[in-house]
Amino acid sequence: MATKRSEKALSMVEAQETIKDNFLPVAKLKDSLKMFLESVEPLLTEAEFSQTKHLAEDFSKENGEGEKLHKLLVKHNEKVIAAAKVNRNNPENFKVHPDGFPYPNNHWLENWWETYAYQSDRTPLATLVNCFQTHFGFQPCSQPLVRAAWSILGGIDFQRLLKGGKVPPETAGRITLCSAQYFRLFGTTRVPGKTQDKLCTFTESNHICVERRGYWYLINNITDLSMNQILKHLEDIVEDARGRPYGPGVAAYTGVDRTNWAKNREHLLLQPGNQQSFDWIEKALFHIVLSEDSPTTKDEVLRLGAYGNGQQIWFDKSSTHIVFENGRMVSNLEHSHADAVVPARYWIYMDLFTHVNAGTGIGFANESDYPGDVIGIGTITKATNVGDRSEKVENPLILNFNLDDVAKANLAGARAEMNVLIDDHIITCLDFEDFGARTIMQNCGQISTDSFVQVALALAYYRDQGKIASGYETASTRGFFHGRTETIRAQSIHTKHMCEGFESNMDRTELEKVVRKAADYHRNYLRRCMAGNGSDRLLLGLKMIAMENGIPLHPFYSDKAYTYSGDFTLSTSQMPFGVEDAPGFGAYSPNAYGCCYRFTHKDRIIGIITSRRVSNKSNDAVRFSETIKQAFRDLYAVLAHPASKL
Numbered sequence: 001m002a003t004k005r006s007e008k009a010l011s012m013v014e015a016q017e018t019i020k021d022n023f024l025p026v027a028k029l030k031d032s033l034k035m036f037l038e039s040v041e042p043l044l045t046e047a048e049f050s051q052t053k054h055l056a057e058d059f060s061k062e063n064g065e066g067e068k069l070h071k072l073l074v075k076h077n078e079k080v081i082a083a084a085k086v087n088r089n090n091p092e093n094f095k096v097h098p099d100g101f102p103y104p105n106n107h108w109l110e111n112w113w114e115t116y117a118y119q120s121d122r123t124p125l126a127t128l129v130n131c132f133q134t135h136f137g138f139q140p141c142s143q144p145l146v147r148a149a150w151s152i153l154g155g156i157d158f159q160r161l162l163k164g165g166k167v168p169p170e171t172a173g174r175i176t177l178c179s180a181q182y183f184r185l186f187g188t189t190r191v192p193g194k195t196q197d198k199l200c201t202f203t204e205s206n207h208i209c210v211e212r213r214g215y216w217y218l219i220n221n222i223t224d225l226s227m228n229q230i231l232k233h234l235e236d237i238v239e240d241a242r243g244r245p246y247g248p249g250v251a252a253y254t255g256v257d258r259t260n261w262a263k264n265r266e267h268l269l270l271q272p273g274n275q276q277s278f279d280w281i282e283k284a285l286f287h288i289v290l291s292e293d294s295p296t297t298k299d300e301v302l303r304l305g306a307y308g309n310g311q312q313i314w315f316d317k318s319s320t321h322i323v324f325e326n327g328r329m330v331s332n333l334e335h336s337h338a339d340a341v342v343p344a345r346y347w348i349y350m351d352l353f354t355h356v357n358a359g360t361g362i363g364f365a366n367e368s369d370y371p372g373d374v375i376g377i378g379t380i381t382k383a384t385n386v387g388d389r390s391e392k393v394e395n396p397l398i399l400n401f402n403l404d405d406v407a408k409a410n411l412a413g414a415r416a417e418m419n420v421l422i423d424d425h426i427i428t429c430l431d432f433e434d435f436g437a438r439t440i441m442q443n444c445g446q447i448s449t450d451s452f453v454q455v456a457l458a459l460a461y462y463r464d465q466g467k468i469a470s471g472y473e474t475a476s477t478r479g480f481f482h483g484r485t486e487t488i489r490a491q492s493i494h495t496k497h498m499c500e501g502f503e504s505n506m507d508r509t510e511l512e513k514v515v516r517k518a519a520d521y522h523r524n525y526l527r528r529c530m531a532g533n534g535s536d537r538l539l540l541g542l543k544m545i546a547m548e549n550g551i552p553l554h555p556f557y558s559d560k561a562y563t564y565s566g567d568f569t570l571s572t573s574q575m576p577f578g579v580e581d582a583p584g585f586g587a588y589s590p591n592a593y594g595c596c597y598r599f600t601h602k603d604r605i606i607g608i609i610t611s612r613r614v615s616n617k618s619n620d621a622v623r624f625s626e627t628i629k630q631a632f633r634d635l636y637a638v639l640a641h642p643a644s645k646l
Helices: 012-019 029-043 046-060 065-087 110-119 144-163 180-184 227-242 250-255 258-268 274-283 298-307 341-358 405-424 437-443 449-465 493-503 508-530 536-548 560-566 621-639
Strands: 131-134 188-191 198-201 207-212 215-220 287-290 319-323 329-333 397-399 425-432 471-476 485-488 570-574 583-585 593-599 605-612
Touching (some): 029 046, 029 065, 029 493, 029 508, 029 536, 029 560, 046 065, 110 198, 110 536, 144 227, 144 287, 144 329, 144 341, 180 198, 188 274, 207 227, 207 274, 215 274, 227 287, 250 258, 250 405, 258 274, 274 397, 298 405, 298 425, 319 341, 329 341, 437 449, 437 621, 449 471, 449 493, 449 508, 449 570, 449 593, 449 621, 471 508, 485 508, 485 536, 570 583, 593 621
Parallel strands (some): 207 287, 287 319, 583 605
Antiparallel strands (some): 131 329, 188 198, 215 397, 319 329, 425 605, 471 485, 593 605
């Protein structure tokens, strides 16, 4: 059971103490399989579902293979937790993780999730794994370097607040959420390995790295610098890069297949001088890209935020902030160190800090665009280290890379692979201005706003593809210590009835009933997931415990329902914090649409839709975005009482 929030305001470290013994439970096998069957029923024929149901019953029968694996998993969990509790008293732990519990051995799932779901995955990070989000509501700025300097200072201030225990932990109602991921926000890099990557956090770092025109530069002792000193560094970097031919663009290495990148990195480290450049880049608190591009449309901003020009973003880095020539900004996130909600809070703080200290124009365009404290931070710091333009700084230090002929050939191959990835992706903004959460809550009766969107997405997919989506939505399990996520399988037989009802012109009263059943099912599934009682993570755990013990997998795992439904064709996530910035991620599978969205403080819905262009010609993110908007309108027309004119 998740831990209820204390009435007293606690720091993150104090809050971690209150939940440190609240570990993710091992869900019950029969309950999880029941959820699984309900989710796959609308995806299968009657004969296929009968076969799947038979296999699930055999797997979960008394003294059957599933029950034996479940007992092994429970014992494994007890062993991991016991070791974690002993290890918590080791003072060395606090050197690598401020809550005293180093990753990834704090409950039964953590190590498997970090290694199996992330570090062992060879998938290119660019567009397929990394997430991204815009800044300042897409608004441009006539002084991009000034905005960049204030944003950097805002990021450093967030780190200062975090270290000082001044960032309040997140809550969900009365539940305190685990803050462990916050301690990996800064100075973290995913270092490639030939078979498995390694996540490294450098807690003593005090520098950032800046990319401009294919070159990398160092700004050291960043916490000691004033805003104007940071600005002078940025100006000097722009000027230095202007006088050089375009640089090698070594960041292209980081966006491609992880094994190839590991081999290329190994070769690069053999060349004189490269080790130091790697150290500076990989240990940096975060990266800044000063792009020469000036994107004018939202879709252009998003595409460049997802992959830049293919040679700018060091995709291994925990956070990269891209500043364009026209002042627009996007941040890019390597995903394995944290779920996107956590860095988004830090990114939004950069915008709030910039606006409070630099005012309109550098911050938001108008005071009415300032969203207020949507991240629950309390007070935005009033900067005292502004400095003045007369302050001197050292000349920019360029980080050189020694590339022999082999390295140059490998880099050319990486650029070519990046171009293929970029060309395969369609990225578009879901910009829905008709209504948002406030209107839904006021006019649509008792329905969760997220369930409203999820039901609409299911309807839109049905209209776009002519079949029910195998849907995925992220549910947070951060109500538990070191929790991450669980899968909400959003579809059910109620979803199928609803989609068929819309397309067959079902009576409005009857249609409303099936819509609400589909929405209620989604909401209840979400609640079970957040309570640690989902389906997918348990099934993964049983699979992993079988493999580790040399036990052959039950035929359930090779059944079409398990393999087909796990290749999600509609991958979704809702982001909190009601800013006007679009969050998003790429279409991980060629068969999938990616859809990330949030409700904004201006009563709108904004997000990012992605799909593949070459590897799946039947999906089109731009078309799907328009279909989603119409589904929102149609759903509202059914649920609004009395029928409200928008």
